[in-house]
Amino acid sequence: MIDISIVVTASTPEWPGDTPFSCGWTWQMAAGASVNVSSITMSPHVGTHADAPLHVRDGAAPSEELPLEAFVGPAVVVDVSHLAGDVDRRALRAAGLDATPARLLLRTGRSIVRGPFPADWPALTAECAAALVADGLLLLGVDCPSVDRREAKHLVIHHALFDGGAFILENLDLSQAAAAWYDLMAAPVRFGGLDAAPVRAVLRPTHTGF
Ligand SMILES: [Zn+2]
Numbered sequence: 001m002i003d004i005s006i007v008v009t010a011s012t013p014e015w016p017g018d019t020p021f022s023c024g025w026t027w028q029m030a031a032g033a034s035v036n037v038s039s040i041t042m043s044p045h046v047g048t049h050a051d052a053p054l055h056v057r058d059g060a061a062p063s064e065e066l067p068l069e070a071f072v073g074p075a076v077v078v079d080v081s082h083l084a085g086d087v088d089r090r091a092l093r094a095a096g097l098d099a100t101p102a103r104l105l106l107r108t109g110r111s112i113v114r115g116p117f118p119a120d121w122p123a124l125t126a127e128c129a130a131a132l133v134a135d136g137l138l139l140l141g142v143d144c145p146s147v148d149r150r151e152a153k154h155l156v157i158h159h160a161l162f163d164g165g166a167f168i169l170e171n172l173d174l175s176q177a178a179a180a181w182y183d184l185m186a187a188p189v190r191f192g193g194l195d196a197a198p199v200r201a202v203l204r205p206t207h208t209g210f
């Protein structure tokens with residue numbers, strides 16, 4: 001299996017201005033306690049996570065309502081790391097994707113996994129996101145920090161996906177995942193009431209070309 005989750009530590013870059021990960025200790029054996037118990041503070045957007053519809057709309061579904069069907073099942077990794085800006089259907093076809101998959105993972109190469117928070121990254125065009133969702137896309141996953149561009153203010157890709165009933169994974173580590181089909185397991189942790197939830201994301205190769 002390929003672990004496509006980022007290891008979250010105090011040095012994991014958070015979105016500029018967001019709450020970083022920090023860890024303390026409630027009890028420590030070195031201090032005479034019978035157990036070690038840690039305590040964490042973080043934004044749920046630090047590291048590999050699923051966004052919930054609540055992230056971009058008041059009153060929309062929170063983290064505990066993220067449906068397992070979207071996050072578990074066949075998925076295809078498509079490499080768009082040679083692109084600088086918008087990813088449209090033609091670019092996806094050129095990268096080898098003919099039909100719309102249920103779960104699409106975009107490898108942009110602009111990941112926090114081994115470096116600082118990226119200056120920018122490629123993203124789907126709004127038209128492409130809407131067309132994929134209309135064709136049955138259930139999940140879009142990316143290795144960059146957002147499915148929208150860094151400077152996007154209206155988050156049109158988030159809205160297009162959620163409005164069409166699709167879901168979102170961000171900050172994947174796709175550095176070891178070649179473009180191919182896999183079985184994806186990426187169930188969100190069932191925190192209640194949040195706008196996003198941490199995910200342990202794993203790919204199992206299926207030996208199917210595309
Ligand atoms: Zn997010």
